Amino acid sequence: MTAIRVRVEAADFDPGVELSRMADGGDPGAVASFIGHVRGGDDPALCGLTLEHYPGMTQAACEAAAYEAAARWPLTAVTVIHRHGRLSPGERIVLVAAASAHRRAALEACAFLIDWLKTRAPFWKREEFADGSARWVEARVDDEAAAARWHETPRCA
């Protein structure tokens, strides 16, 4: 039984609190995590971004990622937290974490989770710059390629 925690929210999260929860009740040997932040810009300077989402769908899409990871790897816990709304450079956007008896399953599940979210969870980033301009971030072809490689990966026991 995998302990699955998924939250989509505007508020920031505390990585220390979230990661310590990964070990609750399971005593996993390994906890792997990835935290995405708002990148800083160079020229023109990025002054922030707005993460738009599809409220009716985002929670279910993030849960689907967590359950798919739990089906593919022997995990004791999965956490997915994704923020939405206006964020400043340096702020945390997303946390994915996976706990397992061994490091390989935890690390692979963690990479799978973020690749899945980047291509399937309905969020859109709109960047705002210091010169007053704004642009919607374009999806990256290599994100699609990164997610596609998991279709080929056999489930590890």
Added chain:
Amino acid sequence: MITVLYFGWVREGIGMDEERIEDAPATVAELLPVLAERSPAHAEALRVPARLRFAINQEIAPDDAQIPPGAEVAIFPPVTGG
């Protein structure tokens, strides 16, 4: 009648986030030209279907998926979260 939701630059281009469509066609591929006739902004935002992604009742769907009666159809750019 169906509900159509727009997100990202599709929403911004069309200038609304939601509208209702009577007598919707059977698939998203057939719905796009119907929507494109509603205004020049619709036509421009929906001009290149390859740049669009779709969901039917909150599930990602290909453009040839059937639209059930009363469905919520979402039209948006490729996602950029994470």
